[in-house]
Amino acid sequence: MKAVDIIIKKREHKELSKEEIEFFVQGFVKGVIPDYQASAWAMAVLLNGMSDRETTDLTIAMAYSGETMDLSQVVEVCLDKHSTGGVGDKTTLVVEPLVAACGLPFGKMSGRGLGFSGGTLDKMESIPGYRVDLSRAEFIRQLKEIGIVLSGQSTDLAPADGKMYALRDVTGTVPSMPLIASSIMSKKIAGGAQAMVLDVKVGVGAFMTTLEEARQLARLMVSIAALSGRKAVCMLSDMNQPLGNAVGNSLELLEAIDTLHGGGPGDFVEHCLAAAAYLVVLGKGAKNLAQGREMVETVLKNGKAWETFRKLVIAQGGDVRTIDNPDLLPKAPFIETVVATTSGYLKEVNAREIGETSVDLGAGRIKKGDPIDYSVGVLIHHKVGEFVVAGEPLFTVHANAMDKLLVAKRRIKQAHIIQDEFCEPLPLFYEIVE
DSSP, X not given: OOHHHHHHHHHTTOOOOHHHHHHHHHXXXXXXXXXXXXXXXXXXXXXXXXOXXXXXXXXXXXXXXXXXXXXXXXXXXXXXXXXXXXXXXXXHHHHHHHHHHTTOOEEEEEOOOBTTBOOHHHHHTTSTTOOOOOOHHHHHXXXXXXXXXXXXXXXXXXXXXXXXXXXXXXXXXXXXXXXXXXXXXXXXXXXXXXXXXXXXXXXXXXXXXXXXXHHHHHHHHHHHHHHTTOEEXXXXXXXXXXXXXEESHHHHHHHHHXXXXXXXXXXXXXXXXXXXXXXXXXXXXXXXXXXXXXXXXXXXXXXXXXXXXXHHHHHTTOOTHHHHSGGGSOOOSEEEEEEOSSOEXXXXXXXXXXXXXXXXXXXXXXXXXXXXXXXXXXXXXXXXXXXXXXXXXXEEEEESSHXXXXXXXXXXXXXXXXXXXXXXXXXXXXXXXX
16 A cells, blocks of 8 residues: 555545544554645545544554553543633633533543644643653553543554644644544544533634534544444534633633632523532432532532642642642733623624634744744633623723734734624533533
């Protein structure tokens, strides 16, 4: 077999065999197939798609491209949660300690930002000293000792996905449904997850812009989970406006800290509680969703979730002083709040435009290996459907240079549309796929 023949076959809309997929994945991991051929193949997949069978074969090939982790000797049910990527999506920082505080061990391998979508690891690295490079042995030991881990993907687990994940970000192939599904599910299978909540974002600020696309991805991932002996629940959630108020690494960390102290924006709090309740049920910690919801609300109110988050930070080398006193976290040198110039109902807060602006400010990567500025980002002060009064704060920009601040102000103002007529708030969730 030759890599170029496989690329051409997919370019010509033909279905790849299991053997061809395994050959390509193994060659890419070993370095026999170079980045430029993998990029061409990924673009062919983006343009021409894959069948369910091809996608499942790709997922399995990627999952077993390296070592796999068996956590059955450590925990009864290993839980996981994954988002397909959104703007202002810092839910893992709250959901994981909520579930772990309910007595259900939660070991998660997370990723960095892709395109305009922020990465959980980048947010956690806003905390000085926080380690995201735990070894397999460290991951297992920490899960056993304190019941919570949030680390990067180990290089020996699903290495094909690690290489492809970084490549997709800089080759315009992030929005491919088969590549998204196989990326997510290969990590879950390799990492030992037995039950998971998958948060599939829908809207202009998501890779799935329509509800039909989101349903298709959700169905595909639930199918892959079932075929591999796992359980999965997919939540189809709105991403036409940012989730919560904060967009940018340390700003989102601050919002998560506020939420774990009983504050936080209403939409973000509800999203976290809903996801955590499903996880508690999947982990057999509750008999039904109502009981699961009661449990996660209790650990949020009594402070156990916050204490669990502190244990996580301490265990992974983070300077806990910076979360106990968030004034110590990175701060941008240029901060400016823009007020509304007219009164009316907020019709639109374009999540994609805000996400891309945040990347341009330095909160994300334009090309592979770019450094991240943890201090920059945007705070959005209103939600779609709210009545805004002229002179009220509309948004706040945190920038590291005046020229970037001026460009960001213009773009984010254009991302807000205010009208005289009443408009309905956006739904938080569209549906659940089980």
